[in-house]
Each structure stands twice: as structure tokens, then as C-alpha cells.
Amino acid sequence: MRLASGTVVGGYVVDRLLGAGGMGAVYLARHPRMDRQVALKILEELSDTDAKMRRNFAREATLAASLDHPNIVPVYDHSRPDEPRLWIAMKYVAGQDASVLLRQQGPLALTRAAQLISDIAAGLDYAHRAGVLHRDVKPANMLVEVGADGRERALVTDFGIARAVDHTVTMSGIMASFAYTAPERFLGLAADQRADVYSLGCSLYELLTGCTPFKYAEQSTMVAAHLTAEPPRCTGARPDLPGGLDKVIARALAKRPDDRFARCGELAAQVSELARSQHASTVRARQTTSPQQVGRRQLLIGAGVLAPIATVGAAIPFLLRDNLSSPNSATQPATPTAPFTYRNVLDTPIMVTHCSFNRDGTQVAGYKRIWDVRTRRITDEFSHPVLAWSSDGAYVALENSGAPVTRTSDRGPIGATLAGDDNDQEVAAFSPDGALLATGGRGAGTGHAVRLWSPSTGQPAGRLTGHSDRVRAIAFKPNSTLLATGGDDQTVRLWDVKTRRPVGLPLGHRAAVLSLAFSPDGETLAVVAGYDLQLWRLDGRAPDITATEVEYLEDSRSSSYRAATFSPDGSALVAVGDKMRLWDTRTWKPIGPAVKELGRRSVAASPDGTLLAAGGDFGVTMWTLTLPE
Structure with a gap:
């Protein structure tokens, strides 16, 4: 059920709907006393859960609120176990999530994807050092804002449904998205930060190709692919990408956690290095290209x-x-389209x-x-x-x-x-x-x-x-x-x-x-x-x-x-x-x-x-x- 403008939840006054997903909806809201805009997430599908689930949710939301990092969306407040609705009040980030960018603009350039993944990896590694797993890393949980300087910055959101590494309560059946879930979680085995590395690798593949690594209509088939199938080559979908990227994604999506990158930052560093190398190669190629002569009309x-x-x-x-031309430019026609x-x-x-x-x-x-x-x-x-x-x-x-x-x-x-x-x-x-x-x-x-x-x-x-x-x-x-x-x-x-x-x-x-x-x-x-x-x-x-x-x-x-x-x-x-x-x-x-x-x-x-x-x-x-x- 969607909330009308003016509805009060936990002291926050709802303004308008920002977006909706499988578990609930996010609203732009304001706290009258603090005069601060927030993104208010209402977990509608979980509001009828039992008391133990509510206590777990409150504990996890408190953990999320303790995380303070420029690449993590801050959590300001959350519901108490005795409230009728489960909700989290987060910083309102004026931007779009990465899944929306994919739908609107298609697969991202390697340099742009590398920057976004580096930002997300920094936030995830910080949370891992604090003993918190995310457990639902995916483009929809990566918010992208544009700074006043024109620079894009990516922030991880939805840590409110993560759990502490040393806690035994699991919500994987409800909280995770199968398209990004590590194999050990399907098998009910203990998961550590390398499960988030796996999900980040799946997200990187999607940012670069526009689809998830294992795209199947049936969930059982998708789960089987995560457990047994080799990761697809991203260069098969994007021949313009460097071949080394296939090895990076294959390592991130390894079936055994021990075969993956130990930290998200290690994955991001290798992607950034490939992006730099590709850029340098492109620059060298352009330097050796002879320009053609065209008619002149300067545009500043x-x-x-x-x-x-x-x-x-x-x-x-x-x-x-x-004032540059190729040796035989006098006989070559102008190229108005390039x-x-x-x-x-x-x-x-x-x-x-x-x-x-x-x-x-x-x-x-x-x-x-x-x-x-x-x-x-x-x-x-x-x-x-x-x-x-x-x-x-x-x-x-x-x-x-x-x-x-x-x-x-x-x-x-x-x-x-x-x-x-x-x-x-x-x-x-x-x-x-x-x-x-x-x-x-x-x-x-x-x-x-x-x-x-x-x-x-x-x-x-x-x-x-x-x-x-x-x-x-x-x-x-x-x-x-x-x-x-x-x-x-x-x-x-x-x-x-x-x-x-x-x-x-x-x-x-x-x-x-x-x-x-x-x-x-x-x-x-x-x-x-x-x-x-x-x-x-x-x-x-x-x-x-x-x-x-x-x-x-x-x-x-x-x-x-x-x-x-x-x-x-x-x-x-x-x-x-x-x-x-x-x-x-x-x-x-x-x-x-x-x-x-x-x-x-x-x-x-x-x-x-x-x-x-x-x-x-x-x-x-x-x-x-x-x-x-």
C-alpha cells in the first residue's frame, strides 16, 4: 500500500514517492523538528513479521547507523520493534541508482564503471572492517550522485538489512537478489566479505554488458548456474573491452571463496588498472592517426x-x-561526419x-x-x-x-x-x-x-x-x-x-x-x-x-x-x-x-x-x- 503525502511515519512526514521495489517503497520525507529531508524506506513486505524478526531488523539497522563513510549512505533513524511498520530513515541522495543508469544509457564505459566500482568497494571494505556484511550488493543498491564539481560519486545503500559477521541470524532467503548471490549462500555455508566480492563482480559484469552473468527466467536454473557454470566472458558481449577483464571477473566469481579476491578493493584496483591501460592505448593510437583536411569554421x-x-x-x-593534414589530403574529400x-x-x-x-x-x-x-x-x-x-x-x-x-x-x-x-x-x-x-x-x-x-x-x-x-x-x-x-x-x-x-x-x-x-x-x-x-x-x-x-x-x-x-x-x-x-x-x-x-x-x-x-x-x-x- 502506497503512503499518501502528509502521512507521518516515526515522526517523519511523507512528501512523495521516490521509488518502489520488491520489499517496499522509498519516500522523500522530512522531520519537522530537525527540518531535514530524508529518504524513508518502508519495508512493507516485512511489516507483519514476528517479534524475533523485528528485533533482528532493529539490531541490523543500528549496525548500519554506526557506519560512517563517504561511500555509504548514512542511516539516521529506524523503527523500534514495537512499531507497526519497519522503516529506515537515510540521507536523501539526489541522484539515480546504477540500475536506472543502465536502463537509460545502456552499458557503461570502462573508465566510468571502474570509478563507480572503486567507490562502492571503498564503502564495502570499510563496512567489512567494522564487521558488517552487506549481503545484497547490486546496481540497484548503488546510488550515483553528481557533485558540484561535476564528478560522479557512488554510495552503497541498504546496509539496514545487512547483519554482523559474527551473528548467526540469516535473512538470505528474503534479502538477497539471486542474480548476484554467492554460491556458498545458496548452500547454507558461512559467508564472509568474499560473498560481497562475488556480488560486486556480478554487478561489474552487468554495468559493462547490460545484463547479469547468469540470466535465466527460472530461479532454480539461475541458482544451478551460480553453483556450477563458468562465468561468461564480458568481451563476448563487449569486444571493445580489454581481454584482461575476463580474468578479473572470473576470479571475482570463483565458486570457492578462497579463489576470489580477499577484498573488494583488490577487485576495484585491477579494474582501474585495466581502464588506465586502455585509455593510454587509445591515446597512443590517436597520436599515430593522420588527420584529414576539412573546411574551416571555428567553434569555441x-x-x-x-x-x-x-x-x-x-x-x-x-x-x-x-592546420594539420595528411600527405595526400589534397586528393581526399572532407569527412563532415567525423x-x-x-x-x-x-x-x-x-x-x-x-x-x-x-x-x-x-x-x-x-x-x-x-x-x-x-x-x-x-x-x-x-x-x-x-x-x-x-x-x-x-x-x-x-x-x-x-x-x-x-x-x-x-x-x-x-x-x-x-x-x-x-x-x-x-x-x-x-x-x-x-x-x-x-x-x-x-x-x-x-x-x-x-x-x-x-x-x-x-x-x-x-x-x-x-x-x-x-x-x-x-x-x-x-x-x-x-x-x-x-x-x-x-x-x-x-x-x-x-x-x-x-x-x-x-x-x-x-x-x-x-x-x-x-x-x-x-x-x-x-x-x-x-x-x-x-x-x-x-x-x-x-x-x-x-x-x-x-x-x-x-x-x-x-x-x-x-x-x-x-x-x-x-x-x-x-x-x-x-x-x-x-x-x-x-x-x-x-x-x-x-x-x-x-x-x-x-x-x-x-x-x-x-x-x-x-x-x-x-x-x-x-x-x-x-x-x-
Whole structure:
């Protein structure tokens, strides 16, 4: 039975249904006294169980509440044995579980799957060290959220139905999903952390291929396959995957626990190493490919969630290197459907979620590093990742560095020291005139306010309050004092930073807002919310601005995008994510086919529009984009 809005369970007021499964449903709820949103899981199918089962559930939920790890969804509260319903109150994570991502987007790229599995493995290994098994590891119990920096993070959920390793009570017949269950559990043998390793291996196989390793309609046949059948080769379903992955999954799915990885982290480490090797091989292959000559029309891609010359949390595919041609290019026709060619790579130790150029385009920033564009040498390195670079190149905004602004000349912090929850700076944008810096983040200590700063002094210059959750995206309208902000409360808000007041009503969306970009004339606002692209037409001047939704953009609702931006002349719009798509803004028709490319998280264009830097897995790649005439 589904609960109506306003129903009170354990002191929590139900708002709306988030999702339902075989054992019950999850609701968005709020505790009036604590004023905190939670994900309230009601285990409807277990509510009529006996007193012993209720005591076991309460014990296990208490164990889950003791787990404190960034890759585990925190449990705040749970039902008592004498309550009519069994329930767990958990942190509300604005995102989707991995099974939903599979249904919407299909099998994941190896680099993306490796990152998600690494996150989940970290959470599971922490729980195992605390003496707690999960016992139901599967994609549906892996929540994926996108941080304000555009970086994906996976969290394990449903530890509330796990049990302590040294307890003898079992719930395997009810709690586990057969498609992911280790053989020893079907046989009633003792299970340890290696049973979760087995389930994680099954989940990895599904993330990469789109189906479980042993897919049978009859449960008895599926159980028999877990007990006796050899694991299928993932390269049979995905020939593009490295052959070494078959050995990794075979070891994770070994019938005997002693033959498996001892820890989830060991499995994740080998998958990550294969992903790095595949990426390096792809880069080397692109370096040896001779590009073809095509007609020229430069498209600068920049802005997005950060500064005008800066960044978007996005993915960009292979872009054509400028002024290069093959030896016989004069006799070769242009290739309008594939105008993308690799240029070079700037290595970093981890994923680059923001990148930006200096004002003359001679340097590029990615992660904590600054490179000389011509020589590709590191010329400087900051203590924290660079979020935005001011248009005059004098200042940068760093991620959670303890200071709102940093000088580029000597890397010196400007302004008062920020600490604790006040040190919350995950997205940033400098105003067009350079007089203000706008920053946002999780908002734990700032009430989800967007904060304004003076770049020259680092002193506070105002607060814009109105968002009720994390701020993920910030963009200034060109040559204006209008600022757009968006985030996890699924709204875009417009502000006049001159008066520090909101402009018009919030623009509602169906999911968290990940990216914002204004057209050069400021008349169109592109919004990526929940991986879909939404356009708004803005009319009037502040404070009398009206926004009208643009409905006729083809292929904008494919759940594939992470960010969007416009060309500097306003003639084209680009959206990127799991694929890249270009549109002609005069007709709003796609320019060429979409290109599928995963693993990129940020992009920035040089001021003259001839170079492009795309940050993502293992570094910053340099590209040029040329469109056919």
C-alpha cells in the first residue's frame, strides 16, 4: 500500500514517492523538528513479521547507523520493534541508482564503471572492517550522485538489512537478489566479505554488458548456474573491452571463496588498472592517426558552470587539430561526419573536473596544475583544484582551499581564512567585469546561499539566499549583472547581483541542475538537468524578465548530457555528456550526427577559439573543433 503525502511515519512526514521495489517503497520525507529531508524506506513486505524478526531488523539497522563513510549512505533513524511498520530513515541522495543508469544509457564505459566500482568497494571494505556484511550488493543498491564539481560519486545503500559477521541470524532467503548471490549462500555455508566480492563482480559484469552473468527466467536454473557454470566472458558481449577483464571477473566469481579476491578493493584496483591501460592505448593510437583536411569554421566551446572563459562539467569527443593534414589530403574529400581528431594530452594523477585558459591562451589549468600550451610543461601547481580563472588572469578560485580568491602571481590567498562548513566552494564564476566572484557548494554551513566576493580583497560582497539544497551550477549573463544559479533543489534562479535580489520566479526542472550557460546575446539560457537539456528564452531586462521554455530542440531529452554551452557568435549550441550533440541555433536542427564519447568531465576554450582543453579521466586532452562550411 502506497503512503499518501502528509502521512507521518516515526515522526517523519511523507512528501512523495521516490521509488518502489520488491520489499517496499522509498519516500522523500522530512522531520519537522530537525527540518531535514530524508529518504524513508518502508519495508512493507516485512511489516507483519514476528517479534524475533523485528528485533533482528532493529539490531541490523543500528549496525548500519554506526557506519560512517563517504561511500555509504548514512542511516539516521529506524523503527523500534514495537512499531507497526519497519522503516529506515537515510540521507536523501539526489541522484539515480546504477540500475536506472543502465536502463537509460545502456552499458557503461570502462573508465566510468571502474570509478563507480572503486567507490562502492571503498564503502564495502570499510563496512567489512567494522564487521558488517552487506549481503545484497547490486546496481540497484548503488546510488550515483553528481557533485558540484561535476564528478560522479557512488554510495552503497541498504546496509539496514545487512547483519554482523559474527551473528548467526540469516535473512538470505528474503534479502538477497539471486542474480548476484554467492554460491556458498545458496548452500547454507558461512559467508564472509568474499560473498560481497562475488556480488560486486556480478554487478561489474552487468554495468559493462547490460545484463547479469547468469540470466535465466527460472530461479532454480539461475541458482544451478551460480553453483556450477563458468562465468561468461564480458568481451563476448563487449569486444571493445580489454581481454584482461575476463580474468578479473572470473576470479571475482570463483565458486570457492578462497579463489576470489580477499577484498573488494583488490577487485576495484585491477579494474582501474585495466581502464588506465586502455585509455593510454587509445591515446597512443590517436597520436599515430593522420588527420584529414576539412573546411574551416571555428567553434569555441567554453563557459558552462564556471567563468566566461572557463569550464563546464562535461565530456568532449575527438576534435580536429587545426592546420594539420595528411600527405595526400589534397586528393581526399572532407569527412563532415567525423571532424574530430586528437591533439595531445596533459597528464594528471586523477580525474580533471575543471579546466580553464588564461586570458591570452598560452596557459591552461586542469586539476591543480598549470601547463604551457606550446611546450606542455607544468609551469605552476596550486594546493587545490582550480575552479575558475578571472578574465584578466590575475585571480583564480580554488576548490575548498580556505580562501575565496587566490592570486596567480604568487599563489597567495586573498581574504579571511575559511574553515569547517564555511569552507564550502565547489563551483565558481567571475562576473564579466571582474568585479565579483560568485561561489556555491553543498551549503552545509551557509544555508545553501550563493556567496559573492570581491576578487581584489577577498572580502564578502553579499549572499543570495533562496536555494534549499546544494548549488551545482553558476553562470553570469555576458555584459550584464544577471546571474543564474541551479542545483539539487531542481530549480534555476536568476539574480541581479547589482541589487542582490532575485529576478522573476524560479524555473522548475524535473531533476538536479548540473550546468548553466547563456548565449552570447543573453537571450537564451541552456540548462542541463538530470542529464537532459532544457532551453529557456529570456525576454526583458531586470527586474522584469520573463522566461519561456523552448520546446522544439531535437534530441535534447535523451538522458545523455552533462553540460551545454554556445559558440561565441551564438550560431551553435553544444551539449556533452555520454554523447556530444551540436545544434544550429538559427534552426535548432542538429549539426551532423551525435558522437558517443565517455569519460570527459570539463572543457574550456582558448580566448581566440583555436584550442580546446577537455578534462576527464587521467588528464587534460587538447583539441580543436572545425565545422564544415
